[in-house]
Amino acid sequence: MSLQAAARIKRGLTYCVNSWTCRTYCMKKEIIDGLRTVVGESNISTAMAVREQHGRDESMHSCRPPDVVVWPQSVDQVSKMAEMCYSNNVPIIPFGTGTGLEGGVSAVMGGVCFNMTRMDRILNLNAEDFHVTVEPGVTRKSLNNYIRDSGLWFPVDPGADASLCGMAATGASGTNAVRYGTMRENVINLEVVLPDGRILNTAGKDRRFRKTAAGYNLTSMFVGSEGTLGLITKASLRLHGIPEATVAAVCAFPSVQAAVDSTVQILQCGVPIARIEFLDDVMIDACNKFNGLNYPVLPTLFLEFHGTENGLKEQVQQTEEITQMNGGSDFTWAKDQEERNKLWTARHNAWYAALALRPGSRGYSTDVCVPISKLPEIIVETKKDLTESHLTGPIAGHVGDGNFHCIMVMNLADKNEVSRVKEFTNRLARRALAMNGTCTGEHGIGLGKRKLLEEEVGEVGIETMKQIKATLDPKNLMNPGKVV
Amino acid sequence: MSLQAAARIKRGLTYCVNSWTCRTYCMKKEIIDGLRTVVGESNISTAMAVREQHGRDESMHSCRPPDVVVWPQSVDQVSKMAEMCYSNNVPIIPFGTGTGLEGGVSAVMGGVCFNMTRMDRILNLNAEDFHVTVEPGVTRKSLNNYIRDSGLWFPVDPGADASLCGMAATGASGTNAVRYGTMRENVINLEVVLPDGRILNTAGKDRRFRKTAAGYNLTSMFVGSEGTLGLITKASLRLHGIPEATVAAVCAFPSVQAAVDSTVQILQCGVPIARIEFLDDVMIDACNKFNGLNYPVLPTLFLEFHGTENGLKEQVQQTEEITQMNGGSDFTWAKDQEERNKLWTARHNAWYAALALRPGSRGYSTDVCVPISKLPEIIVETKKDLTESHLTGPIAGHVGDGNFHCIMVMNLADKNEVSRVKEFTNRLARRALAMNGTCTGEHGIGLGKRKLLEEEVGEVGIETMKQIKATLDPKNLMNPGKVV
Numbered sequence: 001m002s003l004q005a006a007a008r009i010k011r012g013l014t015y016c017v018n019s020w021t022c023r024t025y026c027m028k029k030e031i032i033d034g035l036r037t038v039v040g041e042s043n044i045s046t047a048m049a050v051r052e053q054h055g056r057d058e059s060m061h062s063c064r065p066p067d068v069v070v071w072p073q074s075v076d077q078v079s080k081m082a083e084m085c086y087s088n089n090v091p092i093i094p095f096g097t098g099t100g101l102e103g104g105v106s107a108v109m110g111g112v113c114f115n116m117t118r119m120d121r122i123l124n125l126n127a128e129d130f131h132v133t134v135e136p137g138v139t140r141k142s143l144n145n146y147i148r149d150s151g152l153w154f155p156v157d158p159g160a161d162a163s164l165c166g167m168a169a170t171g172a173s174g175t176n177a178v179r180y181g182t183m184r185e186n187v188i189n190l191e192v193v194l195p196d197g198r199i200l201n202t203a204g205k206d207r208r209f210r211k212t213a214a215g216y217n218l219t220s221m222f223v224g225s226e227g228t229l230g231l232i233t234k235a236s237l238r239l240h241g242i243p244e245a246t247v248a249a250v251c252a253f254p255s256v257q258a259a260v261d262s263t264v265q266i267l268q269c270g271v272p273i274a275r276i277e278f279l280d281d282v283m284i285d286a287c288n289k290f291n292g293l294n295y296p297v298l299p300t301l302f303l304e305f306h307g308t309e310n311g312l313k314e315q316v317q318q319t320e321e322i323t324q325m326n327g328g329s330d331f332t333w334a335k336d337q338e339e340r341n342k343l344w345t346a347r348h349n350a351w352y353a354a355l356a357l358r359p360g361s362r363g364y365s366t367d368v369c370v371p372i373s374k375l376p377e378i379i380v381e382t383k384k385d386l387t388e389s390h391l392t393g394p395i396a397g398h399v400g401d402g403n404f405h406c407i408m409v410m411n412l413a414d415k416n417e418v419s420r421v422k423e424f425t426n427r428l429a430r431r432a433l434a435m436n437g438t439c440t441g442e443h444g445i446g447l448g449k450r451k452l453l454e455e456e457v458g459e460v461g462i463e464t465m466k467q468i469k470a471t472l473d474p475k476n477l478m479n480p481g482k483v484v
Numbered sequence: 485m486s487l488q489a490a491a492r493i494k495r496g497l498t499y500c501v502n503s504w505t506c507r508t509y510c511m512k513k514e515i516i517d518g519l520r521t522v523v524g525e526s527n528i529s530t531a532m533a534v535r536e537q538h539g540r541d542e543s544m545h546s547c548r549p550p551d552v553v554v555w556p557q558s559v560d561q562v563s564k565m566a567e568m569c570y571s572n573n574v575p576i577i578p579f580g581t582g583t584g585l586e587g588g589v590s591a592v593m594g595g596v597c598f599n600m601t602r603m604d605r606i607l608n609l610n611a612e613d614f615h616v617t618v619e620p621g622v623t624r625k626s627l628n629n630y631i632r633d634s635g636l637w638f639p640v641d642p643g644a645d646a647s648l649c650g651m652a653a654t655g656a657s658g659t660n661a662v663r664y665g666t667m668r669e670n671v672i673n674l675e676v677v678l679p680d681g682r683i684l685n686t687a688g689k690d691r692r693f694r695k696t697a698a699g700y701n702l703t704s705m706f707v708g709s710e711g712t713l714g715l716i717t718k719a720s721l722r723l724h725g726i727p728e729a730t731v732a733a734v735c736a737f738p739s740v741q742a743a744v745d746s747t748v749q750i751l752q753c754g755v756p757i758a759r760i761e762f763l764d765d766v767m768i769d770a771c772n773k774f775n776g777l778n779y780p781v782l783p784t785l786f787l788e789f790h791g792t793e794n795g796l797k798e799q800v801q802q803t804e805e806i807t808q809m810n811g812g813s814d815f816t817w818a819k820d821q822e823e824r825n826k827l828w829t830a831r832h833n834a835w836y837a838a839l840a841l842r843p844g845s846r847g848y849s850t851d852v853c854v855p856i857s858k859l860p861e862i863i864v865e866t867k868k869d870l871t872e873s874h875l876t877g878p879i880a881g882h883v884g885d886g887n888f889h890c891i892m893v894m895n896l897a898d899k900n901e902v903s904r905v906k907e908f909t910n911r912l913a914r915r916a917l918a919m920n921g922t923c924t925g926e927h928g929i930g931l932g933k934r935k936l937l938e939e940e941v942g943e944v945g946i947e948t949m950k951q952i953k954a955t956l957d958p959k960n961l962m963n964p965g966k967v968v
Contacts, residue, residue, distance in 0.1 A: 126855070126857065127752070128748050128855075128856060128857035129855040129856055129857050129886075130751070130752075130856075131855065151752060152752075170697065171697045171701075172697075173695055173697075177695065181669070182695050184695075184701065184704070185665070185669055194944070194948075198944050199944060200944045200945060200948055201941070201942060201944075201945060202945070203922075203941070204917075204922075204940045204941040204942055204945060205942055206920050207920050207921070207922060207940070208855050208920050209853045209854060209855060209885075209886055209887075209920070209921050209922045209925065210853070210856070210885045210886055210887075211657055211661065211666050211668075211853060211885050211887060211922075211925050211926065212853060212922035212924065212925060213654065213655045213656075213657075213708055213922075213924045213925060213926045213927060213928045213929070214922050214923055214924050214928075214929055214933070214936075214937050214940050214941070215708075215929055215937050215940075215941060215945075215946075215949050215967055215968065216705060216708070216709055216713075216949045216952055216953075216967070216968075217655075217668065217701075217704045217705060217707065217708055218941075218945065218948060218949070220668075220701045220704030220705070221700060221701060221704070221705055223701065224697055224699075224700070224701055225700055229700075240754075241751070241752050241753060241754040243754055244753075244754065264612050267614070267725070268611070268614075268635060268636075268725050269725060269728075270724075270725040270727055270728065270790075270791070270792075272756060306754075307754070308754075308798055308802070310794070310798050311795055311798055314792055314794050314795055318792070369693045369694070369695060369696060370693060371610070371612075371613040371615065371692050371693060372612060372613055372614075372694070373610065373612035373613050401693075401694045401695050402613075402693055402694055403693075403694075403695060433688075436690050436691050436692050436693070437691070437693050438687075438688075438691060438693045438695075438696035438697075438698050439698055440696065440697045440698050441693065441695050441696060441697060442695065442697045443697060444697045444698075445697070445698055445699055449698070452698075453698050453699050456688045456691070456698050456699075457685070457687070457688040457698070457699060457702075458685060458688055458689055460678070460682050460683060460684045460685075461684060461685060461686070461688060461699075461702065462699075464678075464684055464702060464956070465699050465700045465702070467955045467956065468700055468952070468955065469700075470955075471951045471952065471954075471955045472948070472951065483699055483700075484699065
């Protein structure tokens with residue numbers, strides 16, 4: 001018997017009782033029956049197809065299906081089932097939309113996957129207080145559709161139409177972060193079911209102030225904890241006023257340095273730029289081909305400005321002066337909604353555009369973040385590394401935050417290529433670490449970057465994180481095997 | 485023997501060896517000698533006058549002097565002395581500028597006060613990355629003087645010229661928070677000496693990215709922890725571009741509701757207002773008298789706009805339209821630096837202006853924060869409560885954040901009045917809690933609001949905070965008796 005199998009049996013798990021074709025060790029029938037009693041017959045599944053759907057995200061980590069999937073309808077159900085898992089030593093894996101990029105939903109030790117999509121109410125919209133509360137089934141786009149008439153919006157935009165509670169759990173950010181911040185700055189309060197079933201409100205029940213100095217910042221501790229400390233069942237979010245006017249533009253540069261210098265100067269001048277996205281020549285080429293566009297194949301910035309009609313004029317004028325001083329091209333404009341959508345669709349399709357470079361390939365998007373002054377150096381070195389490693393990895397990034405992605409495009413059947421990609425992503429992360437950066441600006445640690453996290457935060461840092469994990473999740477049941 | 489005395493002796497402390505007049509229990513001579521070996525003769529004191537200076541802040545909590553005060557010169561000295569304290573079970577109390585308002589420096593269990601002011605280097609100023617690192621002796625004003633020529637500034641401004649590491653420890657904010665955020669949003673990384681002397685870099689050594697998704701957010705856990713988890717020995721801060729132009733204005737309103745409605749509408753319109761400060765009629769009257777001004781004695785907003793010359797015109801025009809729609813007076817302008825200084829000096833002198841209402845009195849500034857929509861109701865109720873309680877408590881607040889202060893002015897010799905103030909501040913905090921608010925927006929929990937914190941975050945919240953405290957400070961030596 002394998003060590004893993006022995007460990008599972010010690011936890012009270014036995015061979016699968018559900019299907020004679022199933023070769024994994026599965027959960028005791030009485031635990032599954034207990035869960036069924038809580039959520040009802042139509043909200044639980046042990047079907048292999050369903051479990052496999054829940055055992056992987058959009059990363060290249062292999063599928064590790066949970067033993068059972070449940071769809072709770074209320075926080076009380078989540079609490080009851082967590083308690084059951086706790087007393088039976090069964091792992092819990094929270095699941096939002098499965099759009100993660102670091103294997104966060106992988107059930108590496110089996111257990112119960114909590115699919116949270118059927119808790120999908122939007123509560124307490126309060127326009128005067130710029131505040132709303134959402135359950136975990138509410139996605140970014142569904143919230144913005146719902147609140148549009150209030151004159152408000154929620155700006156954090158990682159590209160995918162992810163669940164907002166999942167975005168809180170992973171500390172998501174994206175294209176608008178340079179102006180509006182990441183989830184860390186926009187989550188006000190969380191309702192969390194702790195591993196033993198107790199319900200915690202990180203800032204106190206129903207509290208929704210803009211700031212507080214009351215006690216330890218539990219909200220920030222759970223934001224970005226990747227489901228390893230508890231199950232988020234509600235998030236209170238800070239909303240922002242929809243800008244009166246929006247305009248977007250594209251500008252090409254003779255070099256990466258010129259694009260980054262422009263970015264730094266735009267920020268130093270206090271232009272409240274809403275989006276400033278970098279695409280390298282390979283990425284632009286891919287976008288051109290995929291979207292039928294014909295931007296110059298050069299390092300490029302996609303820009304977006306939010307403000308009043310008059311304010312925009314000034315923002316744009318200041319920005320254009322800066323980009324032209326740095327040798328940038330004239331702006332290509334996208335003033336109306338349709339043109340803007342086309343531009344940002346091209347940016348958000350970067351993933352598919354990259355995949356289309358090599359039909360039949362799989363993608364893996366890795367990300368790092370460095371001090372903005374180090375961006376030209378790291379991008380130039382990384383492009384050299386890609387060439388030397390014979391790898392395809394177009395670069396797109398949130399340059400105003402010093403954050404960028406290499407979208408690695410590979411043939412999964414080519415073991416040598418896959419292993420070169422793994423080595424490359426580790427080198428990229430270590431290059432970021434050597435430049436005072438972080439091994440992940442927004443994708444998280446998940447399964448793949450645990451070793452890198454240790455290098456990033458050092459011995460005392462990782463010990464402290466492990467202490468927190470052991471304190472809040474003493475049985476290591478919450479999304480085990482991730483982060484620490 | 486008192487219980488406290490017994491506990492102190494159990495911790496290895498004995499009667500004072502320094503002075504026959506000292507009636508407190510003091511630390512063993514060999515511990516003091518050990519500390520002296522680390523910092524040198526000129527950086528340690530057991531003189532009662534010095535200890536008393538370090539046993540109180542600007543609150544009305546009574547003086548509780550530490551047994552000894554040390555002035556470390558480096559993180560290694562801090563680490564060595566923390567280790568000594570740890571192995572001898574002696575409490576540690578960090579001390580910055582002593583400008584706290586909730587008794588945070590009070591040595592309620594005796595111990596060693598670490599006065600951090602002699603570690604005062606400014607390190608790694610990097611204008612391209614909007615980044616600087618400061619040691620704990622660097623104050624807000626000294627940093628801004630130092631970096632002025634770089635075109636950058638650090639905007640968090642609690643009024644007092646506090647130490648920046650102290651501001652990080654207490655999660656300070658102030659007048660600019662509505663636009664630039666509080667310490668929580670502007671601290672990038674902290675170097676912290678843990679109770680046992682180990683050195684933690686909350687985001688990893690020398691890291692200074694704008695965002696990260698790597699592991700638990702240790703930085704946010706220490707920001708606002710009020711010295712109860714560790715000693716901050718370095719803070720990496722996010723800087724901002726000095727605005728091209730600044731203009732300030734004053735506007736009076738017929739009612740609190742009109743002033744708050746204006747504020748909400750200004751924010752909803754996306755005016756990037758830099759400061760929006762509310763003063764009630766009593767506060768304005770006090771400011772007029774103290775500063776020789778003659779503003780109308782009405783609910784008033786002090787406003788400040790940052791931007792380009794053109795941008796300001798538009799911000800001001802939008803704001804004026806809104807305030808006039810709400811019955812506000814014409815703006816009184818403060819366009820040049822001197823006029824602006826006069827205006828903000830009046831605001832920052834609010835404390836002294838309040839005290840001058842009753843010469844010879846003592847002040848106590850209490851603060852709460854509520855959802856902005858609840859501000860009119862809580863301010864009206866609070867003013868009624870003040871009248872009914874026969875108390876003087878002018879109100880000033882960071883209205884854009886829903887945060888306000890009552891500056892309680894009282895005769896400390898009048899026990900009945902002091903007790904009425906205490907009851908009033910508890911009622912005020914509970915009123916804020918009942919309106920989904922927090923018992924403190926920026927002053928912290930310290931000694932005085934521990935019971936209120938429990939009410940605010942609930943049973944599971946306080947248990948979780950206690951678990952964190954017990955994990956990181958198992959012997960309860962870091963600033964004991966505060967927060968939890």
